[in-house]
Amino acid sequence: MYFSCRPDADANGQYVSYSAYVDLDRSDLFKVRAVADEPILPLGGTGTFDEFGVYPVSVIRAGDEVRAYYAGWTRCVSVPFNTAIGCAVSRDGGRRFERLGQGPILPYTPDEPFVMSGPKVRRFGEMWYLFYIAGRVWKRVEGRAEPVYRIRMATSPDGLTWTKANRDLIPPRIEADEAQASPDVFEAGGRYHMHFCYRYSEGYRSHARGYRIGYAWSTDLRNWTRDDARCGIDVSEEGWDAQMISYPHVFAVDGRTYLAYLGNEVGRGGFGLAALDGGFD
Amino acid sequence: MRWTKLGLVFDLRAHPLAFGSGDFAQSPQALVLDDRVRIFFSTRSREPDGQYLSHVAFVDMRKDLGAVLGVAQRPVIAAGDLGTFDEHGIFPMNVLRHDDLVYGYTTGWSRRVSVPVETGIGLAVSRDDGLTFERFGSGPVLSATLNEPFLVADGFVRTIDGLFHMWYIFGTAWSAAGAGTAPERVYKIGHATSADGIHWNKEEGRRIVADRLGPEEAQALPCVFDRGARRHMVFCYREQIGFRTDPGRGYRIGHAWSDDLVDWTRDDAMLSIAGTPGEWDAEMQCYPHVFTCEGATYLLYNGNAFGRFGFGAARLEP
Numbered sequence: 001m002y003f004s005c006r007p008d009a010d011a012n013g014q015y016v017s018y019s020a021y022v023d024l025d026r027s028d029l030f031k032v033r034a035v036a037d038e039p040i041l042p043l044g045g046t047g048t049f050d051e052f053g054v055y056p057v058s059v060i061r062a063g064d065e066v067r068a069y070y071a072g073w074t075r076c077v078s079v080p081f082n083t084a085i086g087c088a089v090s091r092d093g094g095r096r097f098e099r100l101g102q103g104p105i106l107p108y109t110p111d112e113p114f115v116m117s118g119p120k121v122r123r124f125g126e127m128w129y130l131f132y133i134a135g136r137v138w139k140r141v142e143g144r145a146e147p148v149y150r151i152r153m154a155t156s157p158d159g160l161t162w163t164k165a166n167r168d169l170i171p172p173r174i175e176a177d178e179a180q181a182s183p184d185v186f187e188a189g190g191r192y193h194m195h196f197c198y199r200y201s202e203g204y205r206s207h208a209r210g211y212r213i214g215y216a217w218s219t220d221l222r223n224w225t226r227d228d229a230r231c232g233i234d235v236s237e238e239g240w241d242a243q244m245i246s247y248p249h250v251f252a253v254d255g256r257t258y259l260a261y262l263g264n265e266v267g268r269g270g271f272g273l274a275a276l277d278g279g280f281d
Numbered sequence: 282m283r284w285t286k287l288g289l290v291f292d293l294r295a296h297p298l299a300f301g302s303g304d305f306a307q308s309p310q311a312l313v314l315d316d317r318v319r320i321f322f323s324t325r326s327r328e329p330d331g332q333y334l335s336h337v338a339f340v341d342m343r344k345d346l347g348a349v350l351g352v353a354q355r356p357v358i359a360a361g362d363l364g365t366f367d368e369h370g371i372f373p374m375n376v377l378r379h380d381d382l383v384y385g386y387t388t389g390w391s392r393r394v395s396v397p398v399e400t401g402i403g404l405a406v407s408r409d410d411g412l413t414f415e416r417f418g419s420g421p422v423l424s425a426t427l428n429e430p431f432l433v434a435d436g437f438v439r440t441i442d443g444l445f446h447m448w449y450i451f452g453t454a455w456s457a458a459g460a461g462t463a464p465e466r467v468y469k470i471g472h473a474t475s476a477d478g479i480h481w482n483k484e485e486g487r488r489i490v491a492d493r494l495g496p497e498e499a500q501a502l503p504c505v506f507d508r509g510a511r512r513h514m515v516f517c518y519r520e521q522i523g524f525r526t527d528p529g530r531g532y533r534i535g536h537a538w539s540d541d542l543v544d545w546t547r548d549d550a551m552l553s554i555a556g557t558p559g560e561w562d563a564e565m566q567c568y569p570h571v572f573t574c575e576g577a578t579y580l581l582y583n584g585n586a587f588g589r590f591g592f593g594a595a596r597l598e599p
Binding site: 045046047048049051052074075076077078079082084087100101102103104105107108109110111112113114115135137138140145147 | 362363364365366368369391392393394395396399401403404416417418419420421422423424425426427428429430431432452455456457464466479486
């Protein structure tokens, strides 16, 4: 299980992010077998898009290799950061990765101007799919700049050369400036199921306006029907995931389907799991 | 080629703008109109914290560049929104007439923390011969990719046989001369093509013009013009370090030629433009732009101090 983590903040209170992994026992996912002893990828060089963070990361097997698609973070002056999506490859089963190049694999374009992040890479049939988010506006909220972003996708024959769909996949539900993240697509029962998270653009560090998990389904991977009532999970009454739930990832192991997700404070203490009861319908 | 220097044809001090700090008319680029030549350039305003911000303006000149007819009353394109690639200025802008429109290929600047800036190339469109431009989207049409990791800038666009060609620069290094000194950039000239001027296919990291000064040579502002069947490219180049203060390391105008738009042969001597001792272009020559008007071919360029006082011109002798 890959995840992202942070050393202590620097003297200015700023964090960098790294990605790492934990090996879980296949027969008992609550039994930790090992954790990475170093980040899977160092930070980028001076002036590059991932100089200040590699977070989050999505991995996929490609022949003997494992490829990681990740968001790289840089620091800006008028807004706190910008992000773009990069790609790195591992030849040792996913322990250490090397960048394919110093720059991002998906460029900014006229209607995806900044904050491209949250990549989830998938292969269905012969086609590669990258689901991600792209910023549409930076809002000024109580003196802070806050990005509003939406779920997008691109397709590729090889995972390297991408064609953007250039449209929002999921309409906003709770407000016009709803922020959406972590578009995680899983195929089951002849349909594609997308879990993602969403929140209000302002005041989202509170329980009421913070991240919740949303859901949409599709038969063609391009046209999605949002139906959050069917996401199958909400915040708990109390405990580690009572304040917010976010960054969902659905996967299957040995016949069971799981949802990994973050809880309070966007994963400060770790991540949790839920198991699917029955099918997706 | 033999060029006759026409001198500092636009002196900003003699034709002050109604906006900006009164300094800089950088990277002149021409749009030939029926009765005049509209020459776009970037000028600068100064922000409360002392930092510069570039705006695109123009001067209308007589077609032989012998007289100034007027200057822009305001920037031709508004400032970019919060967090966008061109929020902190546009420098330069290349203009191209296309159908009834004028396409402006902008280089947008946004400020960074570990390095001073990042850039990208945007598209803005004018329906009034360049008096005003509107952005095509809030993001760039050409920006960083796998093998062109930062500082995509200085787009120059032409259509040839129905295909759009863009020559531009991309960054190859941000590196410091020593501990405690600021990182300085190195960039090289690249090439991309497009069917519509919006969606571009880069050659993705191919450096199309050979270095003269070595791997640290910074190449900027390519511009391609024709003489007969041969394509000629002018650009400027400098050392990575010390170029601001040491005239021996500052910008000079370079040249390359191609017969197939693929392979370029560098031959600076063929262009033969040099500074004139004691003149406005003695210490530096930069940001070249070549255009033709009524049968004559002109080279616009900036001189000392990166064009602080205006721009000059030279005319190609037949």
